[in-house]
Amino acid sequence: MRVVDRIKGSVAYRSIFRLPDAVTERDRAAAHWSSFLLHLYPVKVRRRELRFGYSAFLGVASMVLFGSLIISGIYLMFFYVPSPANAYGNIQSIQTDVAFGQYIRNVHRWSAHLMVIAVAAHMAKVFYRGAYKPPKEFNWVIGVVLLVLTLLMSFTGYLLPWDQLAFWAVTVGTSMASYVPLMGETTKEILLGGPSVGSATLVRFYVLHVAVLPAIMVFLIALHMWRWRKDAMLTVDAAERSIAAEPVIEEVS
Amino acid sequence: MDDKEPVVIDNHRVLGVVPGKPAVGDRKVLSEDDTVMVWPHLLVRHAVAALLVLLLVMVISLLFDAPLREIANPTNTPNPEKAPWYFAALQELLAHFHPLVAGVLVPGAIIGGLIALPYIDRNLSLSPETRRVARVTFTVFLVVWIGLTLVGFAFRGPNWSWVWPWNEWHGEL
Amino acid sequence: MSEMDRRSFLGRAWKLAAGAIAAAGAWTSWDLLKPRLPAGFGARIKTVSPDAVPDNTVIEVPQARAYLTKIEGEVVALSEVCSHLGCRVPFCDSSGQFECPCHGSIFNRAGDFLAGPAPRGMDKYAVEVVDGVIEINTEEFITGAPPGTETIIEPPKGPACTESSHA
Numbered sequence: 293m294r295v296v297d298r299i300k301g302s303v304a305y306r307s308i309f310r311l312p313d314a315v316t317e318r319d320r321a322a323a324h325w326s327s328f329l330l331h332l333y334p335v336k337v338r339r340r341e342l343r344f345g346y347s348a349f350l351g352v353a354s355m356v357l358f359g360s361l362i363i364s365g366i367y368l369m370f371f372y373v374p375s376p377a378n379a380y381g382n383i384q385s386i387q388t389d390v391a392f393g394q395y396i397r398n399v400h401r402w403s404a405h406l407m408v409i410a411v412a413a414h415m416a417k418v419f420y421r422g423a424y425k426p427p428k429e430f431n432w433v434i435g436v437v438l439l440v441l442t443l444l445m446s447f448t449g450y451l452l453p454w455d456q457l458a459f460w461a462v463t464v465g466t467s468m469a470s471y472v473p474l475m476g477e478t479t480k481e482i483l484l485g486g487p488s489v490g491s492a493t494l495v496r497f498y499v500l501h502v503a504v505l506p507a508i509m510v511f512l513i514a515l516h517m518w519r520w521r522k523d524a525m526l527t528v529d530a531a532e533r534s535i536a537a538e539p540v541i542e543e544v545s
Numbered sequence: 546m547d548d549k550e551p552v553v554i555d556n557h558r559v560l561g562v563v564p565g566k567p568a569v570g571d572r573k574v575l576s577e578d579d580t581v582m583v584w585p586h587l588l589v590r591h592a593v594a595a596l597l598v599l600l601l602v603m604v605i606s607l608l609f610d611a612p613l614r615e616i617a618n619p620t621n622t623p624n625p626e627k628a629p630w631y632f633a634a635l636q637e638l639l640a641h642f643h644p645l646v647a648g649v650l651v652p653g654a655i656i657g658g659l660i661a662l663p664y665i666d667r668n669l670s671l672s673p674e675t676r677r678v679a680r681v682t683f684t685v686f687l688v689v690w691i692g693l694t695l696v697g698f699a700f701r702g703p704n705w706s707w708v709w710p711w712n713e714w715h716g717e718l
Numbered sequence: 719m720s721e722m723d724r725r726s727f728l729g730r731a732w733k734l735a736a737g738a739i740a741a742a743g744a745w746t747s748w749d750l751l752k753p754r755l756p757a758g759f760g761a762r763i764k765t766v767s768p769d770a771v772p773d774n775t776v777i778e779v780p781q782a783r784a785y786l787t788k789i790e791g792e793v794v795a796l797s798e799v800c801s802h803l804g805c806r807v808p809f810c811d812s813s814g815q816f817e818c819p820c821h822g823s824i825f826n827r828a829g830d831f832l833a834g835p836a837p838r839g840m841d842k843y844a845v846e847v848v849d850g851v852i853e854i855n856t857e858e859f860i861t862g863a864p865p866g867t868e869t870i871i872e873p874p875k876g877p878a879c880t881e882s883s884h885a
Contacts, residue, residue, distance in 0.1 A: 320584045336580040337587055349594035356595045360602055380616040387613070394610060401611035403602050405718060408631050410598075419662075419683055422671040429663035436659045443631060450629055457717055459617035460626045460805065464636070464820060467803035468648030476649075478752065485753045488619070488804070492753065525580070620780050622806040624819030640821040640835055644803065647835075704879075705822040 332517045334524035341524075346421070350414035357407035358513070361445075364400040365502065372452070374498035376491050379454035404446050411442045427526075431519040434512055441509050448501040451494060462497070463489050612718060624703045627717040633697030634690050640705050655686075762846075762853045768793050771852070776809045776827065782854045784843055785809060789828045789870055795843040795854045796829040801862045802836035810879035814872060816840065817879055824878075828869040829862060838862040 299305055300313070311323040321335045340346055371390055372382045386393040415435060418424060424432035451462045466489070470480040485492025552559040581587075614623070628636040638647035666679050673680065702708035702715045710716070763782040771777065773788035778798070783806075785796045796816075800807045805820035815832065816825040823834030831839040839862035844855040863869075 314584070317582055320582055323584065330584070333583050333587070335583060337583055338578050339575060339581055340577040342581065342586055342590060349591065352591045352594045353598045356598045357602070360599065376617070383613055387610075395606055398606035398609065398611050399602055401718075402605045402609070405630075406598075406602065406605075415659075416683075416687060420680070422676065424663040425666075425669060425671070426663070432663050433660050436656065439659075440656060446629065446631065453613055454617045455614040456617055456621075456623050457612065457614045457627070459619065460622055460820075461628050461632075464626065464628060464639075464803045464805065465632065468635075468639070468644060471644040471649050473645070473649075481753055482748075482751050485751075488799070489617075496751075620783070620806060622808075622819050624808075626805055626820040636821075639803065642835065643837055644835070645837075648803075704817060704819055 332514070332521060334521045337524055348413070348417055350410055350417055353410040354407060354414055355513070357403045357410055358509070360403045361400060361407065362506065364396050364403065367396045368400055369502060374452065374494045376454060376494060379452060379494060383453045383455075400449075404449060408442055408446055411439050415439055428519070428523050431516060431523070434516045434519070438509065438512055438516060441505055441512070445501065445505050445509070448497040448505065451489075451497045452501065454494065459489055462493070466493075625701060625705060625715050627701075627715065628697070630694065630698045630716070630718060633695075634693035635697075637693045637697035637701070640701075761857055762855050764848075765852045765854060767850050768847055768852055774827075775811065775814065778809075779854060782843065782856055784854055784856075786845075786852065786854075787827055793845050793847075793852055794828065795845045795852075797841040797843060797859075799841070800836065801838050801841055802834070807840065808879075812876040813878045814875040815878070826870060826872050828872075830867050830869055831862070831865040838864055839867060 309327070311326050312319045314320045314323060324330045324333060324335045368386065371386045371393065373379065383397070386397055388394075390396075418432065418435065447462075447465060451458045466480055466483050469483060470476045472479055481487070483493070483496065484490070485496050627633070635647065635652060638651060641647070642651075668676060668679070670676065699710040699714075699716045700707060702713055708715060763779065765779050765782075765786060766777070771786045771788050771793050773791070776785040776787040776796070778785055779795075782795070783798050785798055787794055787796070798806050798808075800818045800820065800823060802818065802821055802823050805818055807816045807818045807823075807825065809815075809827075810817045814827055816827075816829070818824070818834065818836070821835050823836035824832040825836075825840050826832055829840030829842065841862045842860040844858035844860065846853050846855060
């Protein structure tokens with residue numbers, strides 16, 4: 293422990309973590325304001341929020357799965373070229389030639405499925421708790437957009453192995469877009485980059501999957517958490533809060 | 546108390562016992578709405594939850610391999626052709642309704658409805674009794690959607706005909 | 719011009735400029751991403767002589783992703799891409815009909831809509847006989863006939879290839 297204390301007292305350590313030792317509550321609150329990661333959290337929450345039954349920690353689960361997807365996805369990117377000539381062979385060699393390749397691909401695939409479940413369950417839990425009520429309406433909207441983005445991430449990733457499952461699911465999925473009134477055919481062509489699923493589609497879905505959609509998601513997740521922190525200390529029942537906000541006029545007899 | 550025979554507890558001599566309340570004050574009974582510090586109370590729970598989720602992913606990934614079918618072949622549609630499971634409900638609807646309805650209007654209405662929910666339901670109360678309409682509506686939607694997903698995922702076989710999953714399995718993950 | 723006028727003019731001007739740049743960005747990305755399509759799979763595809771096209775079943779032309787058959791003596795080219803959601807529609811020899819594996823749409827040999835969720839019959843391509851060989855013109859795409867059209871009346875010859883919920 294002596295060494296740890298030395299490191300913690302060093303000039304370098306103090307320049308990175310500019311917080312006091314967490315001895316008192318005040319020190320720990322200070323950490324929330326001076327730490328980038330901690331500042332996404334509120335300083336205090338109500339005790340009910342600690343219970344499993346309150347949130348089932350589904351938001352945390354979604355975040356962890358998103359992190360696991362980013363890390364496993366980056367590993368996969370080292371071995372994958374998005375072209376019809378290479379894609380399928382790349383996946384095969386990831387599974388057979390790359391050390392732990394099959395395991396990393398499994399982590400990516402199963403995390404994706406679990407994340408769809410976790411995000412949907414998170415939404416249901418928030419609904420039944422009534423946590424979309426004023427003033428949290430807009431954070432609910434961000435959550436719905438994040439659910440749609442999760443599905444789009446999953447769907448764009450589905451094409452990348454370029455197997456039969458991928459090809460036909462995306463053929464059917466993008467054909468649905470062609471029924472959008474007025475601009476359906478154009479929407480479909482922009483998605484596919486051609487008249488049917490082909491090499492242009494694979495590149496487009498790849499770019500959406502590894503760059504465009506994750507960037508939007510990271511931004512929206514940050515916004516989602518920031519707004520959650522801002523509202524964390526509100527009275528739990530909005531109806532009670534509005535009653536409490538009414539001016540109380542005491543009758544003088 | 547007798548001074549000649551000192552009572553000793555844990556190497557400490559007991560000088561006297563005083564009747565009445567403790568000197569420091571009453572122990573507070575905490576309510577659900579009292580606040581606690583996020584660090585460490587919430588953070589440690591989140592850390593445990595995160596570790597459990599990671600453990601689950603690791604175990605599943607060690608036990609089951611991600612599927613990889615034959616290479617894509619534009620001249621041969623597999624039969625049945627299955628969408629990923631989270632679109633199975635939509636695929637089931639597509640087999641019954643015009644694509645404009647099942648492929649555009651229904652998903653559009655679901656997303657639009659979810660986004661509009663907090664602006665439609667202006668009831669501020671959180672107690673389940675006063676939220677009956679909202680809860681029933683949402684539950685019915687959830688049950689129908691999960692049911693359709695199950696049917697599309699597990700109960701549909703070649704040419705989108707009905708199969709029993711314990712007889713033939715056609716679900717794809 | 720008074721002080722206030724200049725202020726509100728500048729206030730409007732930068733908002734307008736921002737809007738114009740956003741519109742230009744949207745237009746650029748739209749045009750950039752919209753593919754320039756050559757129609758069809760590469761224009762004309764030479765196939766077989768008209769005599770080789772059967773009038774009781776179909777033959778497949780994979781390069782054109784189409785089928786050829788004879789309806790009342792006329793050669794017809796049917797696109798094998800389902801008019802519903804783009805699956806390949808195989809021809810079922812035992813029933814003499816097209817049966818889509820994706821959502822169970824059924825078409826007769828002439829591509830007329832019979833059952834299922836497809837919004838119209840099978841799409842067609844124009845055909846032409848040049849030097850005794852049928853050429854499928856994939857640039858000339860003919861949208862399938864609406865449901866109810868009956869070019870030919872051919873009841874199923876036999877059992878469907880797979881039991882369908884829409885049969």
